[in-house]
Amino acid sequence: MKIYKIPEATVMRLSVYSRYLFQLLDEDVKTVSSDEVARGVGVSSAQVRKDLAYFGEFGTRGVGYNVEDLYSQLMKILGLNQRWNIIIVGAGKLGSAFALYQGFIDRGFSIKAILDIDENRIGQELDGVEIEPLELLNNRVKEHKVDIGVITVPAVAAQDVTDKLVAAGIKAILNFSPSILKVPADVVLRNVDLSVNLEVLSFNLAFNN
């Protein structure tokens, strides 16, 4: 299957569709229409069809989609038919919350290592994973075949940690720090800034009133 440039918003919706289909599977539903998927997740049915069309033909006209088939196709497209190993750098409040967040475990993500520079945190455990010194970054990435680095360090340290992750061979980074990070073209970077999310809300509140 040749994949052209897929909009990020499509990828995010595929993730949402796959969760909805999982729910249907759980309720033993066998087939579903694009209309039903659309209603179930709150988008238009044209959107559902367009998103799926990037990846070829899934449904049968007049019959709809086979729930199990579509679910497993979407999981495969999202790369969730395999395990992904994660390293967390920064075991502060946000890093701990991320480590303890259970939402992605049943989607195939596994936290293999958690690093910090704070002597008081090193040696403690988060959900069974020991917090270890930052110096072990390269070793742990290689030993655990880590795929994804999660950055939950203060802004000033974020680029340095990014460089270390990249040097260790990491190709995907989820950044929770408010820094604008530079990565080579072959590394996927995704920023999650909690403050920015709040500020989109305050912007809307300020200007709609």
Added chain:
Amino acid sequence: MKIYKIPEATVMRLSVYSRYLFQLLDEDVKTVSSDEVARGVGVSSAQVRKDLAYFGEFGTRGVGYNVEDLYSQLMKILGLNQRWNIIIVGAGKLGSAFALYQGFIDRGFSIKAILDIDENRIGQELDGVEIEPLELLNNRVKEHKVDIGVITVPAVAAQDVTDKLVAAGIKAILNFSPSILKVPADVVLRNVDLSVNLEVLSFNLAFNN
């Protein structure tokens, strides 16, 4: 100032620009060009100019922007020249991390109440705010003039909490649960799904290899 439909990506970049300007202010820099802002935050200078153009004329051709003026204009546009009161519903791992996250306090956001239904959590404190029973939602929203509701409850409870927040008069909701929530047209909803962020990465890793 009449505001037309502003792309969300623009609003998010304004937030990033404002942080960069704050840094410049701190370094006592007086004027800055769109090129410098662009380089500082990692976007094109055309993008900086286009984003700012939504809100009128800021700079002087050939001179650039006055850092202090532009900073205070951006803060005003983002609604950050005022305080915003927050209520957190769900004091589990994610709710606690959010409550303890310091990143948005100096941007004018203030956590006024934290609610939960778990007897073991109620009565505990998070950064000086006591966790109280969910039943107090309506009272606390009114008493503290809460502007923004943050939802960090499990998916199954999220719509119910949303309905309660909306009924209490909340016009902006930040949702961390993986649920697709329904809100009236006059309520701004923003979803932050940690798993979806990871899945955009796994998608890229799976398809670029």
